[in-house]
Amino acid sequence: MDVIVSRSGGLAGTRLTWEVRVDEQPDPDEWYILIDEIPWGEPPPVPPEPDRFVYRIRCEPHEATLAERQLTGPWRQLVDRVQETTDPKRLGAPESRPPRPTR
Amino acid sequence: MQQIVPPYLLDRIAQAAAPRFPIAAEAARRALLREPPARLGIEPLPGLPSVLPDAPSAPDRRISDAEGREKLPGRLVRREGERATGDEAVDDAYDGLGDTHRMFERVFGRDSIDGAGMPLEATVHFGDKYDNAFWDGERMVFGDGDGEIFRGFTDSLSVIGHELAHGVTEHTAKLRYQGQSGALNEHVSDAFGALVEQYALGQDAEAASWLIGEGIFTDEVQGRALRSMIEPGTAYDDDVLGRDPQPGHLRDYIETDDDNGGVHLNSGIPNRAFALAATELGGFAWEHVGRIWYDVLTSGRLSPDEDFAGFAAETVRSARERFGPESREELAVMHGWSAVGIEVPPAG
DSSP, rough: EEEEEEEEEOOOOOOOEEEEEEGGSSSSHHHHHHHHOTTTOOOOOOOOOTTTEEEEEEEEEEEEEEGGGGOOOOHHHHHHHHHHHOOOOOOOOOOBOOTTTTO | OOSSSSSHHHHHHHHSSTTTHHHHHHHHHHHHHOOOOOTTTTOOTTTTTTOOOOOOOOOEEEEEOOOSSSSSSEEEEEEEEEOOOHHHHHHHHHHHHHHHHHHHHHHOOOOSSTTOOOOOOEEEESSSSSOEEESSSSSSSOOOOSSSSSSGGGGGGHHHHHHHHHHHHTTTTTTOSHHHHHHHHHHHHHHHHHHHHHHHHTTTTTTOOOESSTTOOOTTSSSSEESSSSTOOOOEEEETTTTTTOOSGGGGGBBSSSSHHHHHHHHHHHHHHHHHHHHHHOOGGGGGGHHHHHHHTTHHHHHHHHOOOHHHHHHHHHHHHHOOOOHHHHHHHHHHHHHHHHOOOOOO
C-alpha cells in the first residue's frame, strides 16, 4: 500500500509530493493502524485561508483534500509520519484534470 | 495644492533625515501636514486627479514573534511607535506594514484593512523553516523559509503588501478562494502588493519590475521572484523548483484540484492584463489602474463568485466612470484584457 501526500498552494503556489510504500517500512502494522484511525471523508470543516497550504492525501481506496488548519489529530500524525519517512519531490507543474463542463 | 517633492520622499526625509539634517526633516514634516486631507465622502469626478492630497498615515502596528512554533499569535514584540528591535523579520514586517498602510491611506483614502483604522497585526518566525506567508483572517503570518530555497518571507515588500491586501479583499469584495474568483483574489493581492512596492520606491510603470516576491529566493535558486505580473511563467526556471507554471493567457487556464483550483497559477492571467494596462498608460500605476481596481474592489458590484470575464467588465466600467467614456484609461484596460484573451464587449 502507498501513502501519497501532496502539498500545493501557499504564497508561492508550488507543489511537493511525499510518497511512502507502507509494506517496505519496518513497522507496517503501525502504519495500518494509523490509516484505519483516519476519519476519511469527514475532515473538520474550515473556511479556506488565503495563501495557506492545501494537502491532498491518497491511500487507496481513500482520498481527502484538507486545508492546512484541518490537519489535526490522526491526519496530522499521518502527514508528520510521511514527512519524517521520506524526502519530498518537487513538481513545478500542477496536476491537471479535464476541464469541467461548466467552465 | 501641488507639491513638487512627492509624498514618499517627503516622508522619508521627515523620518530618516532628522539626526543629520534636522531642518530638512522639520520642513518635510510641515509640508506633509500642510494640507488637510479632503477625502472621505467626496465622490471624485472624472478629470480630477485621482490621487488624494498628501496626508500623514497613522497605522496601528503590532508585531508578534511565534518563536519557531506554529502557534498564533505568539509573543507581542513591537507595538506602534516602539523602537526597532534589531530582529530583521520583526522590523521588516513593521516597516512593510507601514509602507502598505501609507499607500492605502494616501492614495485611496483607506485607513487600514477595514477602512476604519483596525490594527495591523503580524506574526513572524512562524514554524520551523516554514516556507510560506499567509493571511489567517485576522493577521499576516510569515515563516522564515528553509534557508535553501526560500529566505524569510518578510524580505519582500510586495509579499507584505500581498498579505495585507488579502485582508482588504476579505473586508470588501469577499472573493471566494476557489477557482476563478480565487485566482482574482490572488490577483488583487499581487496587484496591490506590486503597487505598494512601486509607491514606496517612487517607481512609474515602466521602471517597475512587476515582480512579486523579489528577494524571497536564496542565491541558489535560478529565479528572480515568485511571480512576474507582466510576463507570467518567467519568474524562475530552476533544477529543483522547476519552471514557473503561471499562464498569461486564458487559453492556458489550468484546471486543477490543487491549490484551491489553481488560484496561485491562474492569477497570472489577470495579473498580465493589469500590468499591460499600466504600462500602456505609463506614469504611476497607482494613479490610474490602481485607482480603477480599487474602485472595483469597493464598488459592491462584484459577486463573491465573480469570474474573469465579469471582473474584467467591471474594471472597464469603473475606468469609464472615473476617467470618462473612451478615455485612454478605459481603452488601456480593455487592451490589457484583450491581450490575455478576455474581450470586454463595448458599453451599451
